[in-house]
Amino acid sequence: MSRSLTTAFALLLGTSALPAFAEGPTLSEEAFEASKQLYFEQCAGCHGVLRKGATGKNLEPTWKKTAKDGTVTEGGTLKLGQERLEKIIAYGTEGGMNNFSDIMTEDQIRDMATYIQMDPPKPPEMSLAQMKETRKIYVEEADYPTAPLHGRNWENFFVVIERDVGKVAIIDGDTKEVLTHIPTGYAVHVIKASEHHSISEPENPGRFWYTMGRDGKMTKIDLWQTPDKMLVSEVKVAYDARDVAISGDGKYVIGGGYWPPHFAIVDAQTMEPLKVVSTRGVNVDGNYVEEARVAAIYTTPHEPTWLVAVKELGQIWQVDYSDLDNLRIDKINTAKFLHDGFFDPTGRYFQIAANASNKMVVVDSKERKLEALIDVAALPHPGPGANWNDPNCGPVAGTTHLGVGTVTVWGNDPEGHADNAWKVCYEVETDGPGLFVRTHPNSKYVWADQTKHPDPEVQQSVQVIDKETGKIVKTIQITEEEGNAAVHFEFNKDGTEVWVSKWNLKDSKAPNGQIVIFDAETLEEKGRIDGLYAPTGKFNVYNRSNHVT
Ligand code: DHE
Numbered sequence: 001m002s003r004s005l006t007t008a009f010a011l012l013l014g015t016s017a018l019p020a021f022a023e024g025p026t027l028s029e030e031a032f033e034a035s036k037q038l039y040f041e042q043c044a045g046c047h048g049v050l051r052k053g054a055t056g057k058n059l060e061p062t063w064k065k066t067a068k069d070g071t072v073t074e075g076g077t078l079k080l081g082q083e084r085l086e087k088i089i090a091y092g093t094e095g096g097m098n099n100f101s102d103i104m105t106e107d108q109i110r111d112m113a114t115y116i117q118m119d120p121p122k123p124p125e126m127s128l129a130q131m132k133e134t135r136k137i138y139v140e141e142a143d144y145p146t147a148p149l150h151g152r153n154w155e156n157f158f159v160v161i162e163r164d165v166g167k168v169a170i171i172d173g174d175t176k177e178v179l180t181h182i183p184t185g186y187a188v189h190v191i192k193a194s195e196h197h198s199i200s201e202p203e204n205p206g207r208f209w210y211t212m213g214r215d216g217k218m219t220k221i222d223l224w225q226t227p228d229k230m231l232v233s234e235v236k237v238a239y240d241a242r243d244v245a246i247s248g249d250g251k252y253v254i255g256g257g258y259w260p261p262h263f264a265i266v267d268a269q270t271m272e273p274l275k276v277v278s279t280r281g282v283n284v285d286g287n288y289v290e291e292a293r294v295a296a297i298y299t300t301p302h303e304p305t306w307l308v309a310v311k312e313l314g315q316i317w318q319v320d321y322s323d324l325d326n327l328r329i330d331k332i333n334t335a336k337f338l339h340d341g342f343f344d345p346t347g348r349y350f351q352i353a354a355n356a357s358n359k360m361v362v363v364d365s366k367e368r369k370l371e372a373l374i375d376v377a378a379l380p381h382p383g384p385g386a387n388w389n390d391p392n393c394g395p396v397a398g399t400t401h402l403g404v405g406t407v408t409v410w411g412n413d414p415e416g417h418a419d420n421a422w423k424v425c426y427e428v429e430t431d432g433p434g435l436f437v438r439t440h441p442n443s444k445y446v447w448a449d450q451t452k453h454p455d456p457e458v459q460q461s462v463q464v465i466d467k468e469t470g471k472i473v474k475t476i477q478i479t480e481e482e483g484n485a486a487v488h489f490e491f492n493k494d495g496t497e498v499w500v501s502k503w504n505l506k507d508s509k510a511p512n513g514q515i516v517i518f519d520a521e522t523l524e525e526k527g528r529i530d531g532l533y534a535p536t537g538k539f540n541v542y543n544r545s546n547h548v549t
Pocket of ligand 1: 042043044045046055163187188189190242243294295296297339340341342383384435487488536537538
């Protein structure tokens with residue numbers, strides 16, 4: 001790990017001294033610091049830096065919870081004890097937690113089990129002034145080209161996350177050439193483009209891309225530049241973050257923090273931070289939440305707003321960017337814990353997973369209100385999501401689940417098919433729990449991965465569902481190489497190809513990852529793009545800037 005990255009983590013993780021214990025589990029200072037860093041890298045995303053739990057369980061030494069109906073429950077890692085905790089970390093759980101025996105050494109597992117029985121250190125805050133100091137400009141605005149500097153079909157470029165080396169690759173979707181590997185934040189999570197918008201849209205939607213690293217670093221990429229100059233600027237808006245979005249008019253970028261729990265609004269042209277808003281608050285159950293993290297953020301296609309999912313509050317905040325000084329935020333009560341979502345084909349309804357509630361939440365961005373809650377299977381996780389037409393239910397959408405091998409499909413056309421709207425149309429049983437589902441309007445099929453299944457053979461294969469019959473028509477083994485998983489899909493611009501990542505989880509800093517390309521019609525493999533570093537998410541320029549889901 002680089003020195004600057006280590007410093008960034010040290011900052012995130014706080015400098016509080018080793019908690020003193022009269023009795024009870026304890027670690028040497030060195031082991032405590034190492035576990036603190038490993039916890040951030042591997043555990044904090046699901047369990048939270050303060051360990052109060054979200055996608056994963058609460059990991060405080062002791063906790064007491066009061067439900068809405070007044071029922072009190074108690075628990076904690078101290079109660080579970082060293083031996084049980086080591087087993088859970090090593091082998092995972094049936095509830096969807098990964099096994100870490102492949103990722104952590106035995107000593108690391110032992111120390112982690114002890115670390116989580118000690119009080120969590122609290123990380124520092126980040127002010128607007130601190131964000132401003134981190135801004136870097138690599139290409140001056142005056143040097144932005146007025147037309148693409150390469151003769152390539154940039155609307156069919158793919159922007160690909162190379163997770164473990166902190167880079168994104170730009171791949172020409174026509175020629176399959178990897179044009180460049182751009183340095184970004186650590187383990188970029190989401191990348192978004194400027195998009196078409198019905199009220200006021202940016203010039204050349206899809207030209208500028210903004211990445212969000214897990215370390216809160218946002219980078220701006222210009223696809224009209226020559227590959228060596230595509231990185232134009234960057235700024236850090238948090239210590240730990242996941243999502244980013246651009247305003248419909250292309251003027252602002254919003255970045256959401258896991259820690260500090262806030263969102264920051266940045267000038268999309270200059271990357272100058274303009275405003276920071278805390279997301280701490282009172283959740284849908286009436287309890288104050290300090291670690292109220294920002295999960296998905298989306299631009300609403302027909303309103304001058306963003307939807308900001310405040311995970312632990314169970315609220316979607318509809319943030320109106322038309323007047324930053326008098327920021328209007330409509331706080332929409334939904335369900336916990338909000339995670340990932342996607343719009344319906346009209347761009348009015350936002351469908352997002354509340355994974356701890358086993359529900360899909362639907363928000364009406366026109367009325368700025370909750371539209372529906374749909375009961376689905378355990379831990380829904382749609383990723384980019386999929387919308388299509390079903391012969392019986394009309395327009396539908398689907399999600400994979402982290403907890404179970406099921407794709408749930410629901411009606412999503414309240415205007416044309418009111419009887420089916422926001423009701424489950426059917427479920428498809430897959431071989432294993434997955435992370436991502438995806439389709440394209442020109443394709444007959446919906447693709448689902450099974451990355452969360454502990455059995456390598458299942459984890460390495462994906463399943464294809466026929467939109468007409470709702471049945472699985474093909475299971476495709478992407479790889480049989482040990483330590484590799486198949487993950488995430490993206491179609492090319494015209495929907496004739498499906499790109500799947502082969503992600504080497506064990507040796508993730510080497511250029512041994514691949515993108516495997518399939519013919520979207522015949523489902524036959526067309527070829528592989530080699531030389532990629534831990535490729536995970538892939539984003540096609542045309543599809544993402546034109547709301548093709
Ligand atoms: Fe993700 C999207 C959070 C683990 C790859 N992930 C998102 C989004 C959030 C999120 C909030 C945005 C959703 C949206 O825009 O609708 N992800 C988290 C976590 O908190 C979690 C559970 C644990 C963590 O520590 O981060 C987590 N995610 C993972 C992974 O393990 C994956 C497979 C690899 C990785 O990078 O760690 C992963 N997440 C992705 C990808 C997307 C994503 C590729 C974008 C999907 C898309 O096509 O839009």
